[in-house]
Amino acid sequence: MKTTLYYKTKKIGINILIHLFLLSVAITCIFPLVWMVSSSLKTQETIFRDTSLIPKSFHFENYYLAWMEGGFGRNFLNSIFYTTSVVIGIIIVSSLAAYAFSRLRFPGSNLLFFMFMAAMMIPIPGSFVPLYVLLNKLHLRNTALGYILCMINVGLSTSIFLLKTFFDKMPKELEDAARIDGCSKLGIWWHVALPLAKPVLAVVVIFNALNVWNEYVLALIIFDSKPLMPLQVALTTFQGEFITRYPLLMAGLTITALPIILVYLLMQKYIVKGVTQGAVVG
Amino acid sequence: MRLKSSLENYIFVLPAVLIFVIFYVIPFIRVFQLGLYEWDGILPTKIFVGLDNFKEILTDKIWWQSMWQAGYITLIALTLQNAVAFLLAWACDREIRLKNFYRVIFFIPPVLSEVVVGLVWQWILDGNYGLLNHWLIHLGLPNLARNWLSDPNTALTTVAIVHSWKGFGWGFLIFLAGLQTIPRELYEASRVDGANAWHAFKNVTIPLMIPVAVLVAILTILGTMQAFVLIIAMTGGGPAYHTQVPVLRILASMRGSSRFGYACAQGISFGVILMAISFIQYRFSKHARQT
Numbered sequence: 001m002k003t004t005l006y007y008k009t010k011k012i013g014i015n016i017l018i019h020l021f022l023l024s025v026a027i028t029c030i031f032p033l034v035w036m037v038s039s040s041l042k043t044q045e046t047i048f049r050d051t052s053l054i055p056k057s058f059h060f061e062n063y064y065l066a067w068m069e070g071g072f073g074r075n076f077l078n079s080i081f082y083t084t085s086v087v088i089g090i091i092i093v094s095s096l097a098a099y100a101f102s103r104l105r106f107p108g109s110n111l112l113f114f115m116f117m118a119a120m121m122i123p124i125p126g127s128f129v130p131l132y133v134l135l136n137k138l139h140l141r142n143t144a145l146g147y148i149l150c151m152i153n154v155g156l157s158t159s160i161f162l163l164k165t166f167f168d169k170m171p172k173e174l175e176d177a178a179r180i181d182g183c184s185k186l187g188i189w190w191h192v193a194l195p196l197a198k199p200v201l202a203v204v205v206i207f208n209a210l211n212v213w214n215e216y217v218l219a220l221i222i223f224d225s226k227p228l229m230p231l232q233v234a235l236t237t238f239q240g241e242f243i244t245r246y247p248l249l250m251a252g253l254t255i256t257a258l259p260i261i262l263v264y265l266l267m268q269k270y271i272v273k274g275v276t277q278g279a280v281v282g
Numbered sequence: 283m284r285l286k287s288s289l290e291n292y293i294f295v296l297p298a299v300l301i302f303v304i305f306y307v308i309p310f311i312r313v314f315q316l317g318l319y320e321w322d323g324i325l326p327t328k329i330f331v332g333l334d335n336f337k338e339i340l341t342d343k344i345w346w347q348s349m350w351q352a353g354y355i356t357l358i359a360l361t362l363q364n365a366v367a368f369l370l371a372w373a374c375d376r377e378i379r380l381k382n383f384y385r386v387i388f389f390i391p392p393v394l395s396e397v398v399v400g401l402v403w404q405w406i407l408d409g410n411y412g413l414l415n416h417w418l419i420h421l422g423l424p425n426l427a428r429n430w431l432s433d434p435n436t437a438l439t440t441v442a443i444v445h446s447w448k449g450f451g452w453g454f455l456i457f458l459a460g461l462q463t464i465p466r467e468l469y470e471a472s473r474v475d476g477a478n479a480w481h482a483f484k485n486v487t488i489p490l491m492i493p494v495a496v497l498v499a500i501l502t503i504l505g506t507m508q509a510f511v512l513i514i515a516m517t518g519g520g521p522a523y524h525t526q527v528p529v530l531r532i533l534a535s536m537r538g539s540s541r542f543g544y545a546c547a548q549g550i551s552f553g554v555i556l557m558a559i560s561f562i563q564y565r566f567s568k569h570a571r572q573t
Contacts (some may be wrong), residue, residue: 016371019380025370027385028447034388034401035413048411093297100294107288113294123556125508126532126549129542130309130316133323153305157299185290214395216511217533232397235513239401241472246405257398264393268386271393275452276459 033257040250047246059247066115066251070242074227074235076255082230083212089152090159090208091201097156098191099161099189103175113164120157132221151215155208164276166200167193203274206267213260231256297499323536325543328543335547338503348526349555355442355527356506363446364396364498374454375461385458400515403444407431414534431517434524441516445509446481453498460494461487496567503559528552 019271041058042050050056067073100106101113131150138148171176174196178188194201216232225230226237235252242248264271317335319328339345370388374381391399409429417425419429430440464487472482510529513519519526519534528548535545 018378022370022373022380022384025366026384029387029390032399032402032406035406036398039405051413051416093301096294100291102416104291104294105288106291106295109291109295112299115307116298116302119302121560123504123508123553123560124310124313124549125529125552125556126536126545127306127309127313129532129536129545129549130312131305132536133312133316133542134304140329145317149301150305151303156302160298185294187352189294193337203529210393214397216395216397221537232395235397235401239515250400250405253401257394260393260395261390264390265386271389272385272455275389275455 033261036250038252040247040254042247044245044247062115062247062251063255066248066255070238070245070248070252072231072234072238072252075229075231078144079213079230079232079256080226082144082151083209085096085148086151086155086212087143087205087208089148090155091204092175093152094156094159094204095163095197095201096189098160098194099167102164103161103169103172103193104185115158116157116160120161128217128221131218135222141222142224142228143222144228147219149216150222151212154190154215154218155204155211159204159208160199162204163197166197168198202267202270203277206263207274209263210260216265309357313546313549316543319543321542322540323542324540331543335544336551338544339546339547339551343521344526345528345531347523348528348531349552351438351525352437352507352509352527355445356503357444357508358439358442359449359502359506360499362443363450364453364495364502365447367450367498368457368491368495370450370454371457374458385455388454389451394448394511395412396448396511397515399444399448400512403447404431404516407440409433427517432521434521437517437521437524441513443504444516445512448512449502449505452501456501457491457494460491464490493567496563500560500563500567503563504556507556507559 038053038055039047040056040062041060043059043062046055056234066078097116101109135141135146135150139148140149170193174192175188176191183191213230214232215230216236219230219233223233226234229237231252235249235256238245238252239249287319316328318330318332320331320335321328370384370571374384407430407433409415412430414430415427418424428436430436468490469482472486477485508529510533511528513525513527513530517525519530529552532545532548532552535541535548
């Protein structure tokens with residue numbers, strides 16, 4: 001009797017310790033965000049003195065000011081526009097290529113596929129230098145198109161890899177049936193392959209969307225004019241210009257972080273899947 | 283007929299190849315070419331200087347300082363960040379309540395942008411108005427309060443810890459996935475053999491997790507050595523170069539001093555070092571898998 005009681009207490013004790021450990025780390029993960037939102041609701045006068053987590057009065061007008069005066073509204077729409085354009089671009093371009101690499105025969109296909117895979121492995125730090133030169137030459141610098149094309153390229157290799165792996169495992173019967181019905185190759189890609197690939201497309205969409213929304217350095221070197229900048233660059237510009245306007249900066253940070261957190265919470269199933277798949281790849 | 287079919291198939295890969303060649307292959311080749319020139323990025327004339335840029339790198343003190351600093355951040359990420367990640371994964375790899383809650387929370391920092399994370403932490407760590415110093419003073423520890431990010435003694439370590447905070451979620455998810463592939467029977471078997479929890483951990487968990495640990499280590503090294511946006515947001519590389527890292531130097535050579543050739547040479551040298559590191563790691567992991 002005594003021993004079972006001993007083991008039971010010991011087990012409960014260990015469980016409590018484990019939860020304390022997990023919970024304390026979880027709090028450090030959330031706390032900075034809570035503090036960010038809390039700071040965004042204080043005023044210029046109170047923010048430096050009021051260290052309460054829940055401010056005495058909520059100044060939601062900071063969000064209005066950040067959106068209008070700080071210019072984050074414009075940058076928010078830019079970020080939305082760049083993210084959707086790049087993701088749509090990547091989906092079309094990479095699924096076409098992945099389908100061809102998986103199903104169609106043409107000379108040099110292995111070599112081309114190998115080229116895309118090699119790009120995933122070779123790090124080129126500072127590749128933004130020649131990219132800047134090239135975009136200048138093509139008159140694509142400081143344009144939305146230039147940025148979108150660059151970002152499509154960034155997501156291309158991994159997306160092709162994920163999609164090709166999926167297509168390789170996909171049964172051929174449905175495509176054969178479609179071909180017998182007189183469907184063209186493009187028709188099969190659009191009507192058969194893409195709808196079947198929905199689960200992996202979800203992973204591709206989410207990872208690329210996160211990546212574009214959070215991207216900083218290419219946007220920094222490509223855009224000179226503030227009305228074209230996405231949120232991330234606008235934030236550092238704002239911080240440089242209005243170093244003391246912390247409530248507005250915090251509101252801007254919240255505007256930037258909130259959509260990504262919402263998307264993450266809704267889609268976390270796919271993100272976990274993507275990370276573990278990606279890890280197996282690497 | 284065959285030829286027509288091949289041509290038709292090329293249409294599928296054409297957009298991808300076009301974008302890839304223009305935005306990856308050409309810049310890749312141009313890096314090596316530009317590295318041999320002295321050029322401000324604007325003037326039509328470039329001055330050929332051969333390997334002078336590379337020779338200059340050898341004696342560029344700030345460059346090597348930034349390299350060591352990136353190494354220091356990487357060391358902290360490898361030890362602190364991955365130890366925390368592994369412990370959390372190990373703690374979650376059992377029948378406990380709130381398991382999914384923890385898993386969701388731990389991956390919040392990785393999905394946030396480096397700019398957001400950097401600016402929020404900069405605000406918390408601010409020397410005059412930051413929350414951390416405020417708490418330290420109220421807890422009766424005013425000696426510990428300092429200008430975390432503008433004191434040369436603490437800036438780099440502070441940045442490294444925030445970087446680890448942002449990144450441990452990746453390691454956690456990969457470790458957890460790895461732990462979950464270990465068959466439960468192995469634990470049962472070791473318990474039947476009379477092994478206690480520690481022995482099971484040492485003889486079952488650790489050996490089976492080595493390949494996963496190597497993978498996490500590679501990802502950590504390659505990711506951390508090249509991290510720099512967080513630093514831009516937190517310190518901008520200061521105080522006085524104390525948080526400079528290689529990619530930040532490349533950016534400074536290009537934008538600050540308009541030396542495009544030198545920036546490319548720096549990029550090549552750094553890329554070669556990274557390739558060497560991952561090659562050694564790859565050999566090491568192959569070796570670890572065989573034994």
